[in-house]
Amino acid sequence: MQTEWDIVVIGSGNAAMSAAIAGREQGRSVLVIEKAGPDLAGGNTAYTAGAMRFVYDGADDLVPLLEDPTDPRLPHTDFGAYPAERFAADLLGFNDGRPLSREQRTLIAESYDAVRWLASRGVKFEPIYSRQSFEKDGRHVFWGGLTLATRGEGHGLAEAERAAFAGLGGEIRYDCAAEDLIVEDGRVRGVRTSAGAIRARAVVLGCGGFEANAAMRAEFIGPGWEEAKVRGTPHNQGDGLAMAFRLGARRHGFYGGCHATPMDLFTPPYGNLDLPHLERKHYRKICYFLGVMLNADGERFVDEGRDFRNYTYAQFGRAIMEQPGHVAWQIFDASVDPLLYSEYRFHDAHFVEADTLDALIDRLDGLTDKAQARATIAAFNDAVDESVPFDPTVKDGRGTRGLALPKSNWARRIETGPFKAYPVTGGITFTYGGVEVDEDGAVLHESGTPIPGLYACGEMVGGVFFNGYPGGSGLTSGVVFGRRAGNGAARAA
Ligand SMILES: Cc1cc2nc3c(=O)[nH]c(=O)nc-3n(C[C@H](O)[C@H](O)[C@H](O)COP(=O)(O)OP(=O)(O)OC[C@H]3O[C@@H](n4cnc5c(N)ncnc54)[C@H](O)[C@@H]3O)c2cc1C
Structure with a gap:
């Protein structure tokens, strides 16, 4: 069994798998470890409707992403357009007066490229006729800037990402919970897990927020939140945040906020x-x-x-x-x-x-x-x-x-x-507070400098959402910041 990897990615949701695929694309050896068994692989991602929000300019941008570009409804469909300015306005509408954050600007700018990249890795999309359009004068009219979902919803997305990763020679280990980071000479050099230590040149945290942790919900979101139902996986307990904070990571984003x-x-x-x-x-x-x-x-x-x-x-x-x-x-x-x-x-x-x-x-x-x-x-x-x-x-x-x-x-x-x-x-769907990452997806220390060898993506990245959320942005954010973290970790490794 291989004992040392270029990159270990923690989690098997959309963000983590985007990082893992990106790392393999750069030719690095990549191991994904997942706390859940195969039945709950894919974390919250597998629970989603697979809806993804991104900038597009009409049907010509969408049709190349579709599984079935010959769908007979397409000529009778008005998708409209979703320019960057509208995505910005939608996010600003929830910022309580804050300007667009650096993370939000990145999300908008890279959103279309992110879905095109997913499509290039075998993820197929379909129009969300049932929930995002109404029939009007014999046409399917989309509303709200959200038009496509992945085939088979979130489950289909997670399966397609696993297939893409396996096709690139990647390995996933289930029932393997990350417990702590191994640090040597000031650099992250692997992970201690429930199944033993795993050495790596770089580690990507893609293990979700703290939505499934009742005590953390009450502490950060407020009293009463310990009683909230959790819409997704029971495994997103804030483990990754705790590991990062033990190394002095900077807290970032709106900890009182959640979807x-x-x-x-x-x-x-x-x-x-x-x-x-x-x-x-x-x-x-x-x-x-x-x-x-x-x-x-x-x-x-x-x-x-x-x-x-x-x-x-x-x-x-x-x-x-x-x-x-x-x-x-x-x-x-x-x-x-x-x-x-x-x-x-x-x-x-x-x-x-x-x-x-x-x-x-x-x-x-x-x-x-x-x-x-x-x-x-x-x-x-x-x-x-x-x-x-x-x-x-x-x-x-x-x-x-x-x-x-x-x-x-x-x-x-x-x-x-x-x-x-x-x-x-x-x-509760997911939490908004997280760590801060730089352009390479590296986790920033309180001092403002990157923690060598440590990267983060997905729900763990703070600063993307504040007092609300335009539907379909979470998955897109996972791909955008997942790819960055995977590419950054690949360069570091
Ligand atoms: C019911 C539901 C519907 C949703 N619908 C949509 C939608 O249609 N569109 C959209 O954009 N967003 C949607 N979302 C939000 C979306 O799920 C998240 O934004 C996104 O999936 C988060 O991706 P992630 O990779 O960061 O986390 P996840 O997909 O949750 O992946 C985190 C993974 O880390 C694993 N993990 C946790 N701790 C450890 C550990 N210590 N060691 C190893 N592994 C660990 C977990 O088991 C999990 O598999 C929905 C969420 C829910 C719950």
Whole structure:
């Protein structure tokens, strides 16, 4: 068995595998070690929908990436364009006044090249017709700047990356958890793992954030977060951050921030490992923009139609976590039922149904102020501006008038039975705080200089996201910073 490698990559998610493939492309020997067994290979990446956000200029940029460029829907599809300025504006919208960070500028600039590179390594893409487009005048109209996902979603992406790595002669060791870094003469020279020490000339940390670590969530994000459901792998416990900090790495980014999404209240505590991979996302509940969300006091607490759900779903999980009991109800009438995504028809979707709103509210266990709930919906219905046509392909401006907390788009009266209420909580997806890396992906020490031999990528890189997240950016960020770390480690090795 080989005992010394040019590069050891910790983790087998999208970021780590991008680093590993890049390292092999440079001719270096690369070993990937993964804490999980083969069943949970690919970490959070394997749970994703595979949606990737990147800069493009119309269909001509997209068609070369597609698995099936002869799809008969393509001539009837409007993909629009997603220029760098829009990606920048989308990220800035969540920066709370901060200018674009260095990491964000890199993400935008390298986003299209990153997906083209993935495609060149055998990853295939398909348009996300079911969730990112609506039919309008006989055409498929995409909205929100997010158009493609990897074939077979995140599971397909992780499989394709493993195949690409294996094709380049790379090796993966499962059930092998990194525990500490080996340092000699001020340089990282390998990893101590649950399966013994492994020597290397460079080490890439691609082992995720701290979303699955209840104590770290409570410490950094805030009290109550120890109770959050975890949408993905149980293995992202902040191990890589702890190892880097022991070597004096600089903390970077927004540690109080995280991506958290409305989820079925009865979601299992971790990412639904018992389900087939394509069903693992089905506890998510993100069609709130078609109805209203009430908390246990019977009050609305967010503008459900503030923006396309790509730009709100990662914050509204947090908003629910801040409500009494970390719970809310998404309420819909029959008129929007056909528009609800398939996750609302999932065999284990929990909801209450009734012919009248009164009966529905009576049946909501845990909703303590039922009179207020009735008053909230009545006031909402009275405030809907019905003069504006409903159009889910654009921000239609069909809002409420006169409410202290408006619904800005897609407002429809909740008046046609039967009515449904889905109880939801917040599920954490990933954390935003991490380490700082330089242009080569090298981890920076508190002093501002790179820690020799240590690289990082993916969720571990801080400074990419602050108080929110435009959907589909995490995977792209993983490829952008993964490639950098792999190339940087290859040069160092
Ligand atoms: C349900 C869900 C849906 C999502 N959908 C999307 C989407 O459609 N588009 C998008 O862009 N993003 C999406 N995301 C976010 C996306 O998953 C992340 O941004 C991205 O996958 C993170 O990649 P990563 O490689 O940094 O981490 P991961 O993919 O989580 O990989 C980290 C790996 O490190 C391993 N590991 C941890 N500790 C150790 C250790 N000590 N030793 C060895 N290995 C270790 C873990 O087991 C894991 O395999 C979604 C996330 C979830 C949970």
